[in-house]
Amino acid sequence: MPASFFTTGFQFLYSAESLKHHPKNLHVPEIIILGASNVGKSSFLNALVNKPDAARVSARPGKTTLMNAFAVGPPPNIPKGTLKAGDKMPRYSLVLVDTPGYGFRSQASWGDSVWKYIKARKMLRGAVVLLSSEKRLMEQDRWILRTLAEANTRTMVVLTKADKGGGSWTQRCGDMATLLRDELKKISRSVGNGWGEGSGWNPDIHVTAAGMDHVPRLGSGGGVGGVRMSILEMAGFDLQEKEVKKKDETVTYGGPVVSFDDIKWKTG
Ligand SMILES: Nc1nc2c(ncn2[C@@H]2O[C@H](COP(=O)(O)OP(=O)(O)OP(=O)(O)O)[C@@H](O)[C@H]2O)c(=O)[nH]1
Numbered sequence: 041m042p043a044s045f046f047t048t049g050f051q052f053l054y055s056a057e058s059l060k061h062h063p064k065n066l067h068v069p070e071i072i073i074l075g076a077s078n079v080g081k082s083s084f085l086n087a088l089v090n091k092p093d094a095a096r097v098s099a100r101p102g103k104t105t106l107m108n109a110f111a112v113g114p115p116p117n118i119p120k121g122t123l124k125a126g127d128k129m130p131r132y133s134l135v136l137v138d139t140p141g142y143g144f145r146s147q148a149s150w151g152d153s154v155w156k157y158i159k160a161r162k163m164l165r166g167a168v169v170l171l172s173s174e175k176r177l178m179e180q181d182r183w184i185l186r187t188l189a190e191a192n193t194r195t196m197v198v199l200t201k202a203d204k205g206g207g208s209w210t211q212r213c214g215d216m217a218t219l220l221r222d223e224l225k226k227i228s229r230s231v232g233n234g235w236g237e238g239s240g241w242n243p244d245i246h247v248t249a250a251g252m253d254h255v256p257r258l259g260s261g262g263g264v265g266g267v268r269m270s271i272l273e274m275a276g277f278d279l280q281e282k283e284v285k286k287k288d289e290t291v292t293y294g295g296p297v298v299s300f301d302d303i304k305w306k307t308g
């Protein structure tokens with residue numbers, strides 16, 4: 041069900057250099073994909089929408105240079121009365137925003153435009169922060185997690201490239217998830233604005249191998265199924281129904297999500 045949601049009505053929307061270049065959006069939830077250069081953001085988006093060529097991917101860092109917005113999902117059920125005069129009824133339910141990576145030729149403008157977007161974008165409902173399971177946490181990763189905490193933006197962390205790196209991926213990713221939860225708890229405590237475990241950051245740290253169709257013991261699709269559900273949950277959709285339905289903005293989701301452990305055990 042979440043899979044078909046992400047492949048329905050897919051379209052490229054626009055590229056934007058900074059906040060002022062994003063067209064007005066008052067109705068459709070947005071999810072931003074963040075992470076270091078070359079971590080696999082564009083590959084991850086392509087895996088989500090099940091289209092290998094949706095966003096351009098390259099082995100060389102610095103491929104994505106603008107914020108690129110993509111639409112997915114069926115036409116939304118927005119009551120006509122809530123549309124502002126002159127606004128068109130959107131034809132899709134969710135916007136996914138791919139971003140340029142940080143850490144490559146360190147551009148000051150990157151931090152500035154993403155920071156402004158996170159602080160000011162009205163329909164931003166959540167962020168997916170990608171971290172490479174073959175690398176250590178970088179200073180910029182900490183900065184982005186703290187920025188999201190300060191803006192009180194719901195955040196989920198996804199470890200990518202589970203298929204790379206030596207040794208057992210379960211051990212490697214499990215250790216990294218433990219370290220990250222400690223880091224996230226530390227940020228929660230120091231920011232102190234209610235951005236906590238569950239309410240701000242998702243305690244389930246998902247693992248993906250977006251670059252591959254099948255990873256042994258990770259299941260077909262490399263953990264993307266559980267990630268799709270968590271993204272829909274952050275964006276405010278009801279996953280208990282047969283169809284994916286948009287929830288009232290004030291209702292918080294209390295249903296099941298596929299956790300890191302579930303992925304590990306269910307597909308073993
Ligand atoms: N083995 C493996 N390779 C991956 C995975 N995800 C991405 N890659 C590879 O990593 C490289 C970078 O992927 P991109 O998706 O372009 O990374 P990005 O984060 O969008 O990079 P920038 O746009 O430059 O910031 C490509 O060669 C991908 O094929 C993965 O899960 N496993």
Ligand SMILES: [Mg+2]
Pocket residue numbers: 081082083096097103104138139140141
């Ligand atoms: Mg990219």
